[in-house]
Each structure stands twice: as C-alpha cells, then as structure tokens.
Amino acid sequence: MSVKQSLLALLIEEPMGVYALRKEFEARTGGTWPLNIGQVYTTIQRLERDGLVERADDGDGDGDVERFALTEPGRAAAQGWWLSPVRRGAPERDELVIKLALAVGAPGVDIRAVVQRQRSETMRALRDFTRLKAGEPDGGTRPGGDLAWSLVLDHHVFSAEAEMRWLDHVEARASRAAADAIPAGRADSAAGRADSAAATRSRR
Amino acid sequence: MSTVGTAPVILELVGATRVHGEGVRAVRALDEVDLTVRMGELVAVMGPSGSGKSTLLNLAGGLDTPTAGAVRLAGEALSDLDAKGRAALRRRRIGYVFQDLNLIPALTAAENVSLPRELDGVRLRKARREALVALEQVGVGHLADRFPDELSGGQQQRVAIARALVGPRRLVLADEPTGALDSVTGEAVMRVLRARVDAGAAGLLVTHEPRFAAWADRTVFLRDGVLVDSTADDQPEALLAGSGPRHRED
The missing domain is CATH 1.10.10.10 (Winged helix-like DNA-binding domain superfamily/Winged helix DNA-binding domain)
Structure with a gap:
C-alpha cells in the first residue's frame, strides 16, 4: 500500500x-x-x-x-x-498460497484437511465482513457518506469469495492428482465415493 | 445474536444417518450428522454436489427418514410419528423456499401466503390479514394483489419467505434460494431472510455461494455425507480495528 x-x-x-x-x-x-x-x-x-x-x-x-x-x-x-493503474505484475507474498504450494508436495500432509481448515477460517472472515455490511443503513446503498467504507468492505467480500473458489479448486485438483496416483485395483474407495455421489444426484 | 446459545432448540439432528441399499451396495448418503439449530439462528450448509446437502435438508424437513439416529423438530422426534403425523408436522411447522417455482401462478401474492393458513384451518379473513402482515415484514406489502408473473425474481423469493414463516411456522428450509438471482438481488433476499430469522425463527440454508452463506451465523461443511467442519459460532472479532458500522465524530 x-x-x-x-x-x-x-x-x-x-x-x-x-x-x-x-x-x-x-x-x-x-x-x-x-x-x-x-x-x-x-x-x-x-x-x-x-x-x-x-x-x-x-x-x-x-x-x-x-x-x-x-x-x-x-x-x-x-x-x-x-x-495510472496499480501494477499487478509481481504478486505480493501471500502466506496461504505459499503454504498450500508447499503442502501439495509434502509427505504426510492431508491437503484436504489443510484446505478445509482454511475454508472455515475464510468463511468466518466472510461472515464477519457481511455482518459489518448488514449493519450499514439502507444496505450501504445510500449515496455519499459511507460509500467509500462500503466499497472497501465489498472488496474484502469479493477477495474472500475468490479465495473460497480457489480453495475448492485446489481441493478438486489435489484429489484428482491423488486418485491418479492410486494403483489400479486399490481405487475401490475412490470409486465408492463416485458411486455415492452419483446415487445422491440421482435421487434429486 | 448473543442470546442464541440459550434460545430454544428448533431443529436437532443426532447421529442422523441415511443409507441407501444394503450390504456391499450400501451407500451412506449421510453419516452420523449432529446438528442443532436454535431460535434466531441461521445455519448454512455447504459442500460439493453429492456431499449430502439435499439429504440433510430432506431429513430436516421430514420428507425422508433417517435409517439411524434421530431428527427432532421443536422437541418432537420425527421417528415417533407415522407418515400422516410427519406430514402434519411438516405442514404446520416448516416452510420451504426453493430456487424457483415457489409460488402458485394462479394465486396472488397474498393468496399464496394465506394458503398455508387456510390449510391450517384458519378462517379466510384472518388468513388474509396474517398474509398481509407477513408480506409487510418482507417489504412487499404493496404487491399483495399481484400475481407471481407480475413480480420480479427477488420479489417472488420475498413472498416465498413470507409464506414459509406465516402463522406458527418457525423453521425455514431454504435450498439455493438465491440461485436464480443476480448478486445484488440475492443479497437483498438474504437480508430479508436474516431479518425474519432474527425476528424469531430458525433457518437452514443450502447454498454453494460463499457470499450468501456468509449471512448465516455459522456454516457447516459436508463431504461424502460426513459433516467435516463448522465455522465457530463466535462473535465477530474486531478484525477491522476501530471499525464496525462507522460513526464519524466530526
């Protein structure tokens, strides 16, 4: 900044x-x-x-x-x-990105657990930003006055949302990579999960 | 919201399990889920498709029964009731809001909202009076005599929320209620749902959108039928130092 x-x-x-x-x-x-x-x-x-x-x-x-x-x-x-635009060429150092990049290659780390713990934390932050927004008079749509503050809050909401999406993406890709690494014949647990997902879908 | 911890329990799932099929073909759609929703509390459920969100909502609403564990609605165990008793409890105590097709097209907004009360056995005029109050509470009292196709998507969802909580109903089950709305309208609908829950109801909200789940007091995450995590139901910490709804002194 x-x-x-x-x-x-x-x-x-x-x-x-x-x-x-x-x-x-x-x-x-x-x-x-x-x-x-x-x-x-x-x-x-x-x-x-x-x-x-x-x-x-x-x-x-x-x-x-x-x-x-x-x-x-x-x-x-x-x-x-x-x-002049704010330069985005060199991303700032982000502890979460570094942590997950290291977790993916680390032995004995349950990447899904790491992702889930972060998901809960990011969701909690998103809820707190939303509560601040909920406290704004007229839903923050009143012109003037608190518009600047309201827009800063919106930025935090959008960032947290993007982080949640990225976490879903990390989990999905890491799971797929892990499934690909399971030798044929030992993939029954993964197949069982797919069955269960299909069964749940077909009931809808 | 700080009183939620001692508020009466509206919905309780204890070890709720739903298995489809038997033996090696058995699929555990929901596996020993514990969940308590109190008066004044809105709980969001998130998880990938096939994780058990819809099963959870169906069990909570008495549309399906657990193969093990219990579901209690306002202290009454759904498993103690026969199908007829469950249907009666469902109809009198629970309201539903879906993504779309919530309202009966041939009835006005007021008629849609008063219908459940008429089915409760309430007289027509009293039912209509209650419906108008319910519509006022969600900010669409002036649209009472419009038909659904004369209402915007956001207005229709407000009417659906009014109907879900009309009369003695205290539990609203919402399945992607903002799914068909743009983000600003969706937010307005969440604001209404939040306000109605705060005014004396409980809500269970299934959504895949973090920004809408953020209106809930807490979010529970499902994966492969198992409740894997939950955001703590704490008060927001002062994460924005010196902020909060800002009051400038000058």
Whole structure:
C-alpha cells in the first residue's frame, strides 16, 4: 500500500497536518489499514524533502501545529496517481498460497484437511465482513457518506469469495492428482465415493 | 445474536444417518450428522454436489427418514410419528423456499401466503390479514394483489419467505434460494431472510455461494455425507480495528 500516494491524494483537497491526514485516511478506508502517526510524519518529511509538499503558513491548523500543502510537482504526482493503474505484475507474498504450494508436495500432509481448515477460517472472515455490511443503513446503498467504507468492505467480500473458489479448486485438483496416483485395483474407495455421489444426484 | 446459545432448540439432528441399499451396495448418503439449530439462528450448509446437502435438508424437513439416529423438530422426534403425523408436522411447522417455482401462478401474492393458513384451518379473513402482515415484514406489502408473473425474481423469493414463516411456522428450509438471482438481488433476499430469522425463527440454508452463506451465523461443511467442519459460532472479532458500522465524530 502506498502511504505516500494516499497522502498526496488527500492533500489535493486542502492543506492538512499529520493528525488530520491520518484521521482522513482511516475514516475513508474504514480503519482497515491503521496508520501510526510516526509513519505519517516520516512520509510527509520525505515528501517535503523531495519537493512534493511544502509547509502552509496560513496558521489555521485544526489541532495541528503545521499544515502541509501540495507544491506544483506534488499536485502533478497526485493527479498522475489517479490516471495510472496499480501494477499487478509481481504478486505480493501471500502466506496461504505459499503454504498450500508447499503442502501439495509434502509427505504426510492431508491437503484436504489443510484446505478445509482454511475454508472455515475464510468463511468466518466472510461472515464477519457481511455482518459489518448488514449493519450499514439502507444496505450501504445510500449515496455519499459511507460509500467509500462500503466499497472497501465489498472488496474484502469479493477477495474472500475468490479465495473460497480457489480453495475448492485446489481441493478438486489435489484429489484428482491423488486418485491418479492410486494403483489400479486399490481405487475401490475412490470409486465408492463416485458411486455415492452419483446415487445422491440421482435421487434429486 | 448473543442470546442464541440459550434460545430454544428448533431443529436437532443426532447421529442422523441415511443409507441407501444394503450390504456391499450400501451407500451412506449421510453419516452420523449432529446438528442443532436454535431460535434466531441461521445455519448454512455447504459442500460439493453429492456431499449430502439435499439429504440433510430432506431429513430436516421430514420428507425422508433417517435409517439411524434421530431428527427432532421443536422437541418432537420425527421417528415417533407415522407418515400422516410427519406430514402434519411438516405442514404446520416448516416452510420451504426453493430456487424457483415457489409460488402458485394462479394465486396472488397474498393468496399464496394465506394458503398455508387456510390449510391450517384458519378462517379466510384472518388468513388474509396474517398474509398481509407477513408480506409487510418482507417489504412487499404493496404487491399483495399481484400475481407471481407480475413480480420480479427477488420479489417472488420475498413472498416465498413470507409464506414459509406465516402463522406458527418457525423453521425455514431454504435450498439455493438465491440461485436464480443476480448478486445484488440475492443479497437483498438474504437480508430479508436474516431479518425474519432474527425476528424469531430458525433457518437452514443450502447454498454453494460463499457470499450468501456468509449471512448465516455459522456454516457447516459436508463431504461424502460426513459433516467435516463448522465455522465457530463466535462473535465477530474486531478484525477491522476501530471499525464496525462507522460513526464519524466530526
């Protein structure tokens, strides 16, 4: 996540001090990514050093001693951010992906159990996001106000959903690979499962 | 929702097993499943096709009987009843919502909802009054005199939910109720189902969509007829620090 770009974007609206910047950032993103004030402060110092922000000397600091405003290059950088896509070339390191990649090849690991445990956890998270959504007035469809927060929640819902789909896919492919590895004649347990699935389907 | 743990048990499965066939050909469609659904609780059932979801729903609804174990509805064991008694209990206590074809096309929304009450022996005018209340509760009171083909898919499912819980019915069994709906309409239907359960009912929801199962208090997972896992019925942890329905102080 780019704290630097986010702070520049917030400063497009008006000059702000570090406390106001932190408050705005967290309010708009629903507190999903809390910032500590030191992080905001060092980032602003770096932006000032790079000539992207400057101190605003209007003395109207709302609780903040000093407020910062965008310089011309700073304004260009902030506007440029909206216009350029977020790079997706190199995926971020994801513990779950790494864990399952290692589990697939590891001896003595029950991949279905690993997947199921994760499925329950992801489902629990999805339920919690949904409860937060359920608490929104008018189902989060009210324009303005909490739209930003509502959209952040939607993102978490979509991500959890995608993860559930991927887990189903991992399980199905790992099961198939395991079935292929069973020598002929010892495949009766797998065949029995297929029978049972077919029987359940035919009763519908 | 914190009172659910002490709320009365509406549906209880204890070691519920359903075997088809005998001997080496026996297929265990459902294998020793324990499940309790209390008043105010919505439980989702997920699992791949053929995992036993429909068998579970059929046993819970008294449409099928377990070959071992017990199914109890509001304390009454379904196995203690004969077919006629089961049918009566099913008709008076349980409502169903399916993916589609829920409503009788020749009857208006209000008539569809009042029909179960008329079958209960309630007088026509009282049944209609109850139906209008039930339709209000799901937000379609103004559509009472429309026929099903004059309603959208989402409105039809709301009417089906109203009918499922009209009168003394306290258990709704829903089989892919959002299956034919787009995601926004499906979410609105889940919101209604959730609200009706919170207002005093219990629900068992079969779905393959995680986003709809997420409206349930917990999700149980079936695989090859066995209940393999369940999300804990805990309170949401503060996973979004300082969030919750956000109230800005300024």
